[in-house]
Amino acid sequence: MRKLNLLLLLLIPFISQAQNDCEGFYIAKEGMSSTMKSYNAKGKFESSSISTILSRKNIPGGIELEVKAETKDEKDKIQFSSNLTARCIDNVFYMDMKGLIPEETMKGWENMEMSIKGDFLETPSDLKAGQKLKDGLMNIEVSSSGMSMMTMVFEVKNRIVEGFEDITTSAGTFSCAKISYDIHMKMLFNMQLKAVEWLAKGVGPVRVESYRGDKLQGYSELAELKK
Template identity: 30%
Template sequence: MKKIIITALSLLVLVRFGYAQSCEQFLNATNGKKLVYSNSDAKGNQTGKITYSSVKKDAATISTHSEITDKNGKVIGNSDFDITCNGSSVNIDMRSFMPANGNKQMSNMQMQADGKYLSYPLNLSAGQKLDDGSMVITILNNGQKFGETHMDITNRNVVLKETISTPAGDFECFKITYDIRMETKMMGIGIPVNMQSTEWFSPALGRFIKSETYNKNGKLMGTTALVAIN
């Protein structure tokens, strides 16, 4: 009986040690740092930047503020969200996918998002199928609901492991493909949009390094890539 208790306690210590090792690596990788991404259109022309500023909130959470700027450096949107680590996966708040409101006609409107966490297992491997994600964005006009956008991320598949090079450096990543469906409803009228996306996710950083978005016909729409870590 004594041996069983000792064995159980030893296993518990190992589990806790493994949790600390995996999560601490993720938390320390971006704590106090700014990750700058460049957005480009299908022709490679820069359309803007996204800057993520992260601060460690507690032993399992990174609080992140994002600022989106256009090609002229003008701020067109921002948001706040959490990224957590539970010892087995990194979980990114779906609010990080909330688009910027760059439409001048809608500049006086507000957006509120409610969504799930998109999970990335710490033991990623080629051939894995990852959990889906979803989010609802409510558009408000003077406090009144004007419309809403439903966003679903499905068919997330880990394709392979490879090294990706960007101006920020070389990163060992997993290539992940998935489908995106967005439907915006305004005054009862729904406008669906279907896209496909490929991203290269870095387990060491707990973030994607590069992503490409394609329309339903497979034509490249745009690219986002990490260009600096400050």
């Protein structure tokens, strides 16, 4: 269950209030960070996920961010750390989908070569109820000594803006866009999940829920925002 929660958190688009012409749904000031705490379906704390903006630079039409994604277990021990890239161009934010890969999987590939090809997950800053957002796709090939060992496919599909709601967590009350989507993972076995997330402008994810069928698998909430 913990793996599903962490995966969903890393899937969340890093949409940010970067500059006047690129406002959106995530932090973007250098040094800012947000902490999400994850729980199982019964409300037991499992892990925390910290996103920190390491750097921001101007690029044609917008900005580029380097984001550190870090995961800690229930004992506050670091389990996973990776740097990701995000870009905001013409009021559309693009998030590197490498964040889809669970940390348990990365540890198993430490001595292997990986070839990763995929989309940047796109989310515009001017969301409207009923709006359909673009899908995302990523392919991973794992090899050893030039021999292919495994191919993996991650898909994010059926992304829809359900509406707008106020969400309250220990970090405060936020006006959020509610977005639902499906996650398809094809590896040695197939897995399908449904996720619902609430994003606040200038803040990012406030709450994320994961479902298998209609059954809640776990959820995450914003616990801390450092500016």
